[in-house]
Amino acid sequence: MIFTSIDFIVFFVFVLAAVAIIKHRKFQHLILIGGSYYFFYFSSNYLIVLLIFSTILDFYLAKIIYNTENVFRKKLLLIISLGGNLGLLGFFKYSDFTILQFNLLGNYFDLATAIPYYELVLPLGISFYTFQTLSYTIDVYRGSLKPSKTFSEFALFVAFFPQLIAGPILRAKEFLPQLREKIQDYESKKNLRQIIFHNSNVKLGITLMAFGFIKKMFFADNIAPLVDDIFFNPIGAESFTVILGAFAFAVQVYGDFSGYTDIAIGAALILGFKIPPNFNKPYFAKSPAAFWNRWHISLSSWVRDYLYLPLIFKKRKSTLSIFLGLMLAFFLIGLWHGAGWNFIIFGIIQGFYVGIYTVIRKEVPFLRNHFFFKTKLGTIISIAVTQYLTFFSFLAFRIHDVDHLFYSMQKYLLIDFQIVETIAVMQSHKISIILMISFMVIHFISFKKGNLIEKISNLNYFYWVLFLVTGILLILLLYDGNPTDFIYFKF
Numbered sequence: 413m414i415f416t417s418i419d420f421i422v423f424f425v426f427v428l429a430a431v432a433i434i435k436h437r438k439f440q441h442l443i444l445i446g447g448s449y450y451f452f453y454f455s456s457n458y459l460i461v462l463l464i465f466s467t468i469l470d471f472y473l474a475k476i477i478y479n480t481e482n483v484f485r486k487k488l489l490l491i492i493s494l495g496g497n498l499g500l501l502g503f504f505k506y507s508d509f510t511i512l513q514f515n516l517l518g519n520y521f522d523l524a525t526a527i528p529y530y531e532l533v534l535p536l537g538i539s540f541y542t543f544q545t546l547s548y549t550i551d552v553y554r555g556s557l558k559p560s561k562t563f564s565e566f567a568l569f570v571a572f573f574p575q576l577i578a579g580p581i582l583r584a585k586e587f588l589p590q591l592r593e594k595i596q597d598y599e600s601k602k603n604l605r606q607i608i609f610h611n612s613n614v615k616l617g618i619t620l621m622a623f624g625f626i627k628k629m630f631f632a633d634n635i636a637p638l639v640d641d642i643f644f645n646p647i648g649a650e651s652f653t654v655i656l657g658a659f660a661f662a663v664q665v666y667g668d669f670s671g672y673t674d675i676a677i678g679a680a681l682i683l684g685f686k687i688p689p690n691f692n693k694p695y696f697a698k699s700p701a702a703f704w705n706r707w708h709i710s711l712s713s714w715v716r717d718y719l720y721l722p723l724i725f726k727k728r729k730s731t732l733s734i735f736l737g738l739m740l741a742f743f744l745i746g747l748w749h750g751a752g753w754n755f756i757i758f759g760i761i762q763g764f765y766v767g768i769y770t771v772i773r774k775e776v777p778f779l780r781n782h783f784f785f786k787t788k789l790g791t792i793i794s795i796a797v798t799q800y801l802t803f804f805s806f807l808a809f810r811i812h813d814v815d816h817l818f819y820s821m822q823k824y825l826l827i828d829f830q831i832v833e834t835i836a837v838m839q840s841h842k843i844s845i846i847l848m849i850s851f852m853v854i855h856f857i858s859f860k861k862g863n864l865i866e867k868i869s870n871l872n873y874f875y876w877v878l879f880l881v882t883g884i885l886l887i888l889l890l891y892d893g894n895p896t897d898f899i900y901f902k903f
Contacts (some may be wrong), residue, residue, distance in 0.1 A: 448573035509751035537577035580710035609873035620678030627671030638844035758808035
């Protein structure tokens with residue numbers, strides 16, 4: 413079940429109606445848990461047992477950790493939590509990739525035996541809910557969070573359906589207080605329909621969902637044919653064709669993933685919950701570090717708080733340790749995205765970008781504070797260079813075949829200045845080109861004018877409804893009737 417399907421719309425309306433009718437908050441939470449499990453089962457079938465296992469494991473381990481004073485025992489319990497969750501993630505996501513590397517190594521040394529592949533189905537959302545439950549256990553271990561009082565409360569945190577499959581990665585410190593506050597609030601227990609139908613968050617939530625649908629179904633899905641055509645077999649492609657494909661994919665993946673995030677945050681708002689943003693105009697970042705402060709914020713902040721900072725602060729904050737720590741962090745970010753060398757290469761490239769930038773800022777304060785970078789021209793150049801390098805790394809995100817990837821990277825960097833094929837590609841994908849340009853223009857307007865979504869949600873009802881109707885018409889204009897998976901469903 414994906415957000416852009418009729419099945420989801422019917423499901424969401426049914427859940428919303430059930431929650432609105434039932435006045436007692438605890439029963440509302442049970443409805444949301446049941447709905448979330450149904451949503452996940454509908455999407456992943458029997459693999460729901462992995463979600464339930466992770467929930468049970470971390471709920472009880474966190475309680476024991478919190479009530480244990482013995483330091484060694486606490487560490488042991490934390491290791492069990494890490495091992496259980498990461499073990500499942502590693503087995504289902506990386507086992508066949510690991511076996512492949514062993515078999516290739518065996519072929520290289522002429523070994524006769526080959527390890528059979530498991531050919532496992534990747535559970536939807538496992539990378540997201542694994543990090544989610546791990547953050548809960550680690551926070552309890554650190555003493556920065558009290559464990560959840562009830563299993564239902566924790567189960568809702570883990571399985572909350574708007575963000576279950578593709579994020580954003582929720583933290584217990586952000587979500588659990590919302591549950592507890594609502595339970596204690598007499599007025600909210602009294603009549604949920606008043607909260608839903610008279611709360612401005614609902615209007616904002618609907619606007620967010622509308623933007624998400626437009627980003628995904630109008631822009632991303634209709635730019636995808638251009639990207640697919642270029643990278644199906646890029647061997648022999650011109651440099652400008654590869655660059656065009658990289659830029660098109662950057663727009664596609666942003667529209668796709670931020671579209672999912674908008675729908676998730678909007679749906680949560682309508683149900684009365686706030687999920688933190690996952691994007692903040694990333695294509696206007698002025699540095700690689702700033703890009704990751706604006707792109708997939710829930711993942712980059714998770715890696716920063718639970719891996720990078722603990723790793724750095726345990727050692728002396730030397731330039732080398734900072735650089736190596738960043739390389740390790742981004743290596744794992746790349747690996748988190750998928751079991752393939754292309755994702756590892758993506759992580760290494762981004763780690764190198766952020767590492768070099770951080771080292772230069774630390775070691776060369778003259779450049780860091782140079783007045784040129786504060787001028788309009790300096791800002792434009794900084795943004796342009798950052799995005800050109802970012803889109804280069806996106807080649808590794810999009811192209812899985814290593815030979816195709818290296819060829820494309822070479823063409824991207826060593827421009828051949830041929831344009832015949834590029835013009836032909838642009839002519840055969842006129843609509844995709846127009847949508848790509850239009851998307852970036854809207855992105856620029858949002859950057860200059862502030863949060864467009866909030867501005868539209870604050871319009872009077874006539875103009876607000878007009879926006880919604882226009883959005884529906886735009887989608888219907890180019891929608892082929894076949895909902896496509898979100899890109900991050902693969903992770």
